[in-house]
Amino acid sequence: MSALEEFFAAEASGDLVPWKSQVLAADMFSMTLGEVEEAMLKAGWLPGRYQRNRQMLSTAQQHTLFRSCVAVIGCGGLGGYVIEQLARLGVGRIIAIDPDTFEEHNLNRQILSSPRLLGHSKALTAKARVNDINPAVTLVAVEKAFDGDNGPALVADADVVVDAVDNVAARKALDVVCRDLGIPLVHGAIAGWYGHVSTQFPGDNIIEKLYGHTDDSPGVESQLGNPSFTPGAAASFQVAEVCKIISGEGELLRHRKLHIDLLAMETEDVPF
Amino acid sequence: MTVTVKLFATFRKGRFDESQREYAELTTVGDVIKDLALPNHKLGAILINTFHAGKGLPLSEGDTLSFFPLVGGECR
Structure with a gap:
């Protein structure tokens, strides 16, 4: 057993290693908090912060999540909630891409926004937020607009990409x-x-089926706006899909889209 | 012939959620779009029963025709 593993064994309660011990290990062994967490999960110890995940995810699945990389395109309404939930879930590496800064009309719904952050970069704010809530997670902030030219290099390392963009062209x-x-x-x-939410695997073409017949003009959101609760609801469905793709659990929204109507309180499973 | 038309989200406003409607034989999806004055540029998915349909497709007795508006994403 390595010195680090002996440390985990001495500090653990059952198989749970508390946060203060993770911080201490990083200092004692000159490692980052992320490196400590990776070593801990690999050796079968569970960071105490994930103990409420354990009825759903095994320590091995938590390790797989931590070794995964998820790219989130857009750090606004959907993306803010997606990033928050991915970091709390324990995805080890998040690439957050958004060229924009916060504006006043974001304040009604974008969880990363606040009056003191008006004018600040959305991607850099996401980095600060993740560093605050789960410092073991690495967030790579990219202050660029995603497009077909820069896209391949930006998301090449990702195991899953989350679409939280605000326009059809992107x-x-x-x-x-x-x-x-x-x-x-x-x-x-x-x-x-x-x-609505849907999951496209390589070889599927749901985005083309959904948007291929349209020009790049906005959908009905341009007339309807967006309130505080719809982004959180849709983002939660998206993060559940990410969790299942990485962990191998459950059923995915493949070849279908889930239409969500919070006014009628209905969902419709639409085949694609 | 009788066709069940189901509308979703914004298309319900001033129209209906679901309606059994009588149409002449050979009525197409496009004819129903005109009948209901659905805005062409805001049309998303269109299904006949569980299959995606183009505007030129004719309907049959007993079909269920569903219209979803285009949801482009977040507002900036």
């Missing part, structure tokens, strides 16, 4: 890049009381 570029690179894409879109 989504079509994202679709092409993910299909070319063979990366699963979790799509989400919202408008007012409504949203």
Whole structure:
């Protein structure tokens, strides 16, 4: 047993290693908090912060999540909640891509926004937030607009890509890049009381089926706006899909989209 | 012939959620779009029963025709 593993064994309660011991290990062994967490999970110890995950995910699955990389395109309404939930879930590496800064009209719904952050970069704010809530997670902030030219290099390392973009043109570029690179894409879109979520695996073409017949003009969201709750609802469905893709658990929204209507409180499973 | 038309999200406003409607034989999806004054540029998925349909497809007795508006994503 290595000195680090002996340390975990001495500090653990059952198989849980508390946060203060993780911080102490990083200091004692000159490692990052992420390196400590990776070693801990690899050796079968569970960081105490994930103890409420354990009825759903094994320590081995938690390790797989920590070794995974998820790219989130957009750090606004959907992306903010997606990033928050991925970091709390324990995805080890998040690439957050957004060229924008916070504006006043974001404050009604974007969880990363606040009055003191108006004018600040959304991607850099996401990095600060993740560093605050789960410092073992690495967030790579990219202050660029995703497009077909820069996209392949930006998401090449990702195991899963999450679509949280605000326009159809970027989504079509994202679709092409993910299909070319063979990366699963979790799509989400919202408008007012409504949203939908779907998962596209390499070889599937749901984005083309959904948006191929349209020009790049906005959908009904341009008339409906977006309230505080629709982004959180759709983002939670998206993160559940990411969790299942990485862990291998459950059923995915493949070859179908889940239409969510929070006004009528209905969902519709639409085959694609 | 009788066709069940189901509308989703914004398409329900001023129209209906679901309606049994009578149409002449050879009525197409496009004819129903005109009948209901659905905005062409805001059309997303269109299904006849569980299959995606183009506007030129004719309907049959007993079909269920579903219209979803286009949801492009977040507002900036």
